[in-house]
Amino acid sequence: MVMGVKTSDSLNAIKVLVDSFRVNLPLAKTIVSKIWSLALELGKRYGEGFRFKIMDFCGTHEWTITYFGIRSLMPPSIELVAGPGCPVCVTPSYFIEEAIKLALDGVTIYTYGDVYRLRSIRFVRGAGSLSDAKALGGDIRVVTNILDAANDAKSRGRDAVFMGIGFETVAPGYAQALNRGLIPNNLKILSLVKLTPPAMFYSIDVQKGDVIEPPIMGVIAPGHVSTITGAKAWAPVSESFRIPVVVSGFEPIDVLASIAEILKQLASGKAETVIEYTRAVTWQGDLKAQSLIANTFEIVDDAWRGIGFIPKSGLRIKDRYSKYDAFKVYGIKDLTPDSWRYDLTPGCRCADVIIGKIKPTQCPLFMKSCTPSTPVGPCMVSIEGTCSIWARFGAGGLANEIAKELGLL
Ligand code: SF4
DSSP states (O other), rough: HHHHHHHHHHHHHHHHHHHHHHHOOHHHHHHHHHHHHHHHHHHHHOOOTTTHHHHHEEEEHHHHHHHGGGGGGGGGGEEEEEEEETTTSSSSSHHHHHHHHHTTTTEEEEEOOOHHHEHHHEETTTTTEHHHHHHHTOEEEEEESSHHHHHHHHOOOOOOEEEEOOOTTHHHHHHHHTTEEEEEEEEEEEEEOOHHEEEEEHHHHHHTTSSSOEEEEEEEOOOOHHHHHGGGGGGHHHHHHOEEEEESSSSSHHHHHHOOHHHHHHHOOOOOOOEEEETTTSSSSHHHHHHHHHEEEEEEEEEEEEEEEEEEEEEEEGGGGGGBBBHHTTTOOOOTTTOOOOOTTTTTOOHHHHTTSOOGGGGGTBTTTOOSOSSSSGGSSSOOOOOHHHHHHHHHHHHHHHHHHTTOO
């Protein structure tokens, strides 16, 4: 009972905290005014017609920006674009096809819900997704974490594979499960974990010198990932590209404050990595988790769906745990730059959406042949996919209220 009271109290405290971030209209109004005055200052420096992009990396930030209509509060010079922060979207089709093969050969596949619906570019024995494979008799089980997969696999005793998709946030959990001997012998892990800083580097680098698109002049860095990596992981981005990077929380006020900080730095000629999300992120991050990851995984050049290989951007299981490594046990060949093939459906512009080069609405298939119920590309499948977020949520809520107060609507 005492525990219950404590839990309820702390839940209430969290709710009050979240509510104050979410509905603090005076604070939101102050920050938006600051953003407009800083944009005006930058306009004087760079010229009236100057436009630039601020890229958010994380699918949850994109959700906050879209759901709360934060774009509608921005001055015309600022474009908010989404980055590659959806691990399901960037998992190569090849690995979905390999999982389908295993499932149709009688191996149980444990996977997250959105991977279950992800379409492969090639059909495997009549299946173009894990849900198709289930319809054809495969044993596909949706789980929310690796321990559920481990417990279920142990109780069933069947040969099974867990599809280890995700970013740095999931890697410590996979590593801990292996380190503590929680994975039963009949369960193997297909480690497809991707690392985020190399992808951010790639996304900015590939657009450098683009004369059509406005330049990326600031980054809203992912808060969850940074609890593990620490803000230090993003310092090379601000140093190499001379742009501000702000590690942000996920409430609308967090995002607005992060945008204001980016503009403040730009106006004063600074380009630093700073933490807005101080209630969860430190500069060094979670050293124990980092050490677990380093002991369990090796870093490899990895393929990103529609994009190709990004150096040092993936994690594979180290030899010491090879008996749990699905690559080794099932002889799955890893992709190489020679074997990787472009893996998006013709017409799908996910590769450009993922690096913030275009908006989903610039894809000719958006909300025509490609919708949340009939997804053509991976960005429309996952709840963290930019196209899916844009399709499901429009501007509204808090943003409209503030915009009205500011006379913008
Ligand atoms: S709208 Fe659909 S087809 Fe177009 S980029 Fe997004 S996921 Fe791909």
